[in-house]
Structures are given as C-alpha cells and as structure tokens.
Amino acid sequence: MRALRPAMFPAVWPCLTSTRRAKESIFRVASGLPGLRGAPWERLLPQSSRSNAFAWRTPRHDATFGPMPCASKLAFTTRRVIPKLVTSLALLACGPRVEPAPRTAAAPSPPQSAPPDPVSEPEAPAVVEDGALSAHLERERVTGVIALLDGADGRVRCSDRERCARGYLPASTFKIPNTVIALETAVVDDSESALPWDGKPYLVEDWNRDHTLRSAIRVSCVPCYQRIAREIGSERMKDWLARLEYGNQDTSGGIDRFWLEGGLRISPLEQIEFLRRLESGTLPIGARTREIVLDILALDVTDSYVLRGKTGLSRPPEVPSDLGWFVGWVENGSRRVFVATLIDSHPPDVDIVPVRRRVSEHALRATGVLP
Numbered sequence: 001m002r003a004l005r006p007a008m009f010p011a012v013w014p015c016l017t018s019t020r021r022a023k024e025s026i027f028r029v030a031s032g033l034p035g036l037r038g039a040p041w042e043r044l045l046p047q048s049s050r051s052n053a054f055a056w057r058t059p060r061h062d063a064t065f066g067p068m069p070c071a072s073k074l075a076f077t078t079r080r081v082i083p084k085l086v087t088s089l090a091l092l093a094c095g096p097r098v099e100p101a102p103r104t105a106a107a108p109s110p111p112q113s114a115p116p117d118p119v120s121e122p123e124a125p126a127v128v129e130d131g132a133l134s135a136h137l138e139r140e141r142v143t144g145v146i147a148l149l150d151g152a153d154g155r156v157r158c159s160d161r162e163r164c165a166r167g168y169l170p171a172s173t174f175k176i177p178n179t180v181i182a183l184e185t186a187v188v189d190d191s192e193s194a195l196p197w198d199g200k201p202y203l204v205e206d207w208n209r210d211h212t213l214r215s216a217i218r219v220s221c222v223p224c225y226q227r228i229a230r231e232i233g234s235e236r237m238k239d240w241l242a243r244l245e246y247g248n249q250d251t252s253g254g255i256d257r258f259w260l261e262g263g264l265r266i267s268p269l270e271q272i273e274f275l276r277r278l279e280s281g282t283l284p285i286g287a288r289t290r291e292i293v294l295d296i297l298a299l300d301v302t303d304s305y306v307l308r309g310k311t312g313l314s315r316p317p318e319v320p321s322d323l324g325w326f327v328g329w330v331e332n333g334s335r336r337v338f339v340a341t342l343i344d345s346h347p348p349d350v351d352i353v354p355v356r357r358r359v360s361e362h363a364l365r366a367t368g369v370l371p
Helices: 013-018 020-030 068-094 131-139 171-184 213-218 222-232 234-244 268-280 287-296 352-366
Strands: 126-129 143-150 155-158 298-301 306-314 323-332 335-345
Touching (some): 131 352, 143 268, 143 352, 155 268, 171 222, 171 234, 171 268, 171 287, 171 306, 171 323, 213 287, 222 234, 268 287, 268 335, 287 298, 306 352, 323 352, 335 352
Antiparallel strands (some): 143 155, 143 335, 323 335
8 A cells, every 4th residue: 555645635734733632533433434444554553663754565455345355455455445434534623723622610618607705695684773772771771782684674783783793601501503503413313312311410400300302401401402402412513513613613711601690792793693594594504403493482373473582691790680581483474583682780689581581572563563
C-alpha cells in the first residue's frame, strides 16, 4: 500500500500536518470501523518514541479478509474509506476550535449561621419599693421586711429594697431545699418515709416522737432534718446547693448546723426566686420530687386557693433578737403570688411565731389573692 501523500488530500493536508493529535485520531477511528478492525491497524498509530511521521506498512495478515491473497480487497477498502474518513476528520480539525464552556465556580455556600443561643432563664423580675407593705408589719407591732412577687404583673414589691437584698440565716425555711436534696439523693423515698425518734429529749414536745417526712416538716422537727443532712453529707450538700443556686451556698459551721447558726445566708429576694423556680418546675430536679415537696408544703387547701409555705426561727450571732421567717405562695386559679416575710425585731410581749404567717397573709390578702 502507498504511504499517505499530500497530493491525496490537497485541501486538508495542512490541517493534518498541523497537529499530531489529528493524525492519531484518524487511525484510531479507522481501526474501529466495521470490516477494518484488527491488530494490523493498531500498528498504524504513530508512536512518539519512534516517529511523528505517518508510516504505512503493508499488513501481512488481516483478521477480516484473511491472508495476503486477499490483500487487494483490503487495498480497495482502504482506497475507498480512508480518504473520506481523513477528509472528514481534517475538516473538523481545521474548523474553529470550540472552547469548553468555562467551569462555573461553585457558588460560595452561605456562611453557617451561629448556633442559636440556649434558652435562657427569664430575666429577674423588676424590684420596686412599696412603702405600703410596711403597714402590715406595723399592724402587728414588729419590724422587718416583706417581699412580694405577683405573677399578674411580674414585679417584686419590697417594703425596703436594701433589706430585701440582704442575706439572713434561713433557719427552718431551709427544710424546703433540704427536703428536695434528700429526695434527689434517695436519703428519703417519699413523704411517708419513716424518721424514727432518736430517744433524746427535746424542748419542743412534738419532736419527741417518731415522724414521717410529712409530719416532720409540719412540726418543723429540727433533729429530724439534722439527721437527714448528715446522711446527705457535706460533699453532696455543697453540690446540690450549687445546683439549686440557693443563697450564698455556704455550708460552714457544720453539716447539721450551717443553716441554723453557720455560714448560709439567703435574702428575701432569693427566697422568692427559689420558690418561683420550684413552683414553675424550672429547678433541676425530678418531677416526682417537685410533686412531693409541693404536697407537704400545703398549709391551706380550699376550693378557691391553696396556700403553701414554711416558717423559720433563729437567733444569729449578728442580731440581738430572734429572726422569724415565713416564705410561701398562693395558687388561685392560674395566678401565683409569692411572699417572703422576715421579722427581725419585736416587743417582748409579741410572739413572733404566729405573727410571721399572719403578716404574710395580710400582704397576700391585700393583693386580692386571698379572701
């Protein structure tokens, strides 16, 4: 067979010689045509390691047409097919080069939005001074401070703002968090858990007998709750006071005395906030614990309202007279009104034990939440 010559393809030979890639394409396509498929055609592909020129060697054998006696058939086919094939491919090579569409850069992904802020606790209620509350103290001939949070307007009213923010020994009002911690740590199981009398005589006659958790908080049995505190232990007590954010969380003075004459202090404002979180279910405690505590704190349960609360009485070293607490709240329909009353001075003829609650009820009644 003859080698390819410029005279055979005068119109397209410049294009054919312009690029080695076009030459290779011709033979690659030709080798794949029906009737021209076989190993001999592969030898027609130029190899960079040998020569860039076209070379045509007569094949000694053809898979389609057989041995060389049929070489004329192969030559005929070559003369008819190859020129047309070369012309077509060359025209494509000479045509305007179509540049591939530029790759569009991927649109930058929108910046990741910052993770949403965790749901925060509601802001602390606004505190306003309300001198009218002092009238309830004067009515009973005692001095002290009253803090009142009415859920209807969300404001805390104080008879004296400075004293509302001052910390005091919680005394037996600490039985509320003490009960919470005892239930959460399984020191007691429920409101009917037995608290046997230790056999020691106490000044308060009601303490000289066996109790349940319910009856112990009802008579404010100090030795019962001292035993509970010892079973809780110092480390767990400190941990839970921090979790509950109760007062200054200071347990110095002894595991069974720190709330009576030790370092623990809590303000009337903090008392109200603790009770509000307990009632609303936002303390970090189990629902069962909350239900038990609310149940045993009930003082008055009527068709129209429920009064829950706890008293406290102590004589801290920095105060020359007894301190009397009442902390609690009224549930009247969907309305909640919280109160924290602290009496720190009274005439000798005034018994502050009943007065603590009575002053608180005066203040609650003035809001209309109590009949």
